[in-house]
Amino acid sequence: MTEKGNRPPGKQLHVLAQHPARLVQHAFEQSQTGLVITDGDGNILLVNDAFCRIAGVDSAETRGWPIEHFYLSRRIPSHLPVTAETPPNVTHSWQQEVLCRRADGESLPVLMTVDAILDAHQQPRHFLHTFVQLTSANGEWLDDRHWIHIDPITGLPNWLLLRDRLGHALAQAERADTTLALLFIDIDRFKAINDSLGHTEGDRMLGELAQRLQREVRSRDTLARLGSDQFVVLLEKDGTPESAQLVAERLQEALEPPFTSGDRYLLMTASIGIALYPTDAQDVETLLTAARGAMFTARKKGPGRLAFVDHRLTAQLKEKHRLETLLSEAIHMPNQHFELHYQPELDRRSLHCTGLEAVLRWKRPTRWQHPPGHYLDTLARLGLGVRLNRWMIQTAVADHRQWHDSGSDLGRLPVSLQLCESHLAQDTFDHRPLDLFLRHQEMNSFEWLTLKVPAHGLGSDLDRAIHLLKRLERLGIRLAVEGFGRDSVDLPWLARLPFQKATVDARLVGMHHDGRRLVEASCRMLNALDIEPVIVGIDDESLATAVEGVSARLVQGNLYSPAMAAAALSPWLEAHGPVEE
Structure with a gap:
């Protein structure tokens, strides 16, 4: 057994335990x-x-x-x-x-x-x-020397740290041959707000403003405060005009909710100038000066504007934004902007009509520089392709129902319609897959409908689409491949999918040195897979001659008939012979 004299720590703890207040006091002080x-x-x-x-x-x-x-x-x-x-x-x-x-x-x-x-x-x-x-x-x-690069009011990098990061970013961009963008941000009329609130409250407001801006900037980019009410954003590795404009718009939107000071609500906006490397400048000082100059240009237009150093680029992106706004308006009010025309598909030997393809047209084409098909990629990027696709399907269903109920020969013709690639995804804007949407169209049968899947949507990753395509087949819908030969297709996958037709563009003849052989090889490959090829885009005699003898029975193009409104189809059909059974 250990003797008491050998346990001084326990004894000390016993003594201190009798005076806990003194122990706490010593701990606090020391x-x-x-x-x-x-x-x-x-x-x-x-x-x-x-x-x-x-x-x-x-x-x-x-x-x-x-x-x-x-x-x-x-x-x-x-x-x-x-x-x-x-x-x-x-x-x-x-x-x-x-x-x-x-x-x-x-x-x-x-x-x-x-x-x-x-x-x-x-x-x-x-x-x-x-x-x-x-x-x-x-x-x-x-110590304080480590904080020489930090703005004490906002906690953001200051000009010293920004200049260091910008120098490194420019050197890296030069080595990697990449671009970067610099956004110069000036808070409109902040001096008046600061004077009315007082500098302490103004500093708090700057801190909140900095937090809002910081949330809109990626972690790899830099938001810095230059002083007063001026900030700079450095966008690295993705300094394209489009990405810079997108970030600038997000920054402006972040300031839209009112700021509060006591019982006051304050609205703030920002003028933003954008300079690009290497287009506008190649060194730190010149790039910053260019961005500041663009900010002054933006401020002259009024509060809450943005501008590029290259005024032509500003105009181009402004026009791009205007076009996207018009397209969005058109998609959300399709009956006011679009109509569906139909282009006949023919048997090249008998010239009998074997089907119709639904084609989009503008109701007021003079308002647009190009036909609707020209904007499909833009619509897909804006996430509007599925909405437009569904309007096309509903319109084609209504036209077919009218032909069928009136006893017209048009009701006996299959109608094909091109799907956007986004429609193959299960997660659409309303979370309704395509087959569920079709079930709500109140059609007894869809055997007259052919849906054309773009070939570029048939890459190696088809797991997301194969189940949907098979469900469409169970509805009686025929499936076709659009643009075979123009885009790469995984042939083993294609052989497993329920496709009955595929279009091959006759214009491939003029796009490649051996274009005719490419068209012929495409048709032979499709025939071997029991998929019927359709040669499309035959708009003149020269193309018709170029594809003469190719292993395809069906043709389509303006040489035989342009796309026409539904009302014009019956007269055309009467003048061009019977429907092929």
Whole structure:
């Protein structure tokens, strides 16, 4: 058994345990971590020496002062999230990185933890603030020299750090032969807002504004504050005009919700100038000057505008935005903008009509520079292709129903219609797969309908589409491949899918040195897979001659008949012989 004289630690613990208040006092005073106790309103009651060293003050200078006087929060708002009136179910402890304001005017980065001290009724009546000075990766204390690159109001990189990152980014872009973009942001009329609110509230507003902007910038890009109300965004690796414009628009949208100051609601906008490397400049100073100049150009147009250094580029992107707006309007009101025409498909030997293809046309073509098919890629990028596709299907269903009910020979003809690639996906804008949408069209049979799947949608990743295509087949719908020979197709997959037809463009003859052999090879391959080829795009005699003798029975093109409105089909059919059974 160990003798009592050999257990001094236990004895010491026994002695201290008799005086817990003295132990707590010694721990508070001697801790190397800054400790502050405040009342429920955040006013300082007690500090230790470590906090005085961090803040550069004497303890007598702290009593009665609000704790917020000694630090600047990088979060907005910076006031205490918990007060004496806070309900007991709210968390009573939180942590954040702050800048400790020293008496000499410098700022020091510290990690602040706040713990509520609860009374007998579990209400927070006092608070313990813990300040831990941050260290670098090698364990050295971070002093004010490490924060020379950080803006103390917003916590963002300042001009010194931006210039360093921009220099590295330019060097890397030059080596990799890539582009980058610089966005110069000026907050419109912020000086007037700052003067009316006061500089303390103005600083808080800048912090909130910086947070909104930061949320719209990717982690690999840099948002910096140059000073006053001016910010800069550096977009690396993807500095195209389109991506720069998209980011600029997101930044402007982030400022749209009103800012609050007391009972006031404030609206803010930003003028943004965009400079591109290497188009507009090749070094740090020139690129920044170019972006600032573009910002002044934007500001002259009015608040909340953006501009590029190259005014022609600004005009081009403005026109692009206008076109996208018009297309979106047209898709959401298709009956006012589109109509469906039909182009006959013929047997090349008898010239009897074997089917119709539904083709989009503008109702007012003079408003547009190109036919609707020219904009299909843009519509797909805007996520509008499925909406337009569904309008086409509904219109074709209505036309077919009218032909069938009236006893017209047109009701006996199959109708083909091209699908957009997005329609192969299960997750459409309304979460309805295509087969479910078709089931709601109140048709007894879809054996008259052929849906043409673009060949570029039949790559190696067909798992998402194969089940949908087979469900469409079970509805009686015929399936065709659009653009075979123009885009690569996984042939083993194609052999497994339920396709009955495929179109081959006659214009391939003029696109390749051995174009005719390519068309012939495509047709032979399709015939071997029991898929009937249709030669399309035969718009003149020269193309008809070029594909003469090719192994395809069916043809289509303006040489035989252009696409025409539904009302014109019956007269055309009467004049061009019977429908082929």
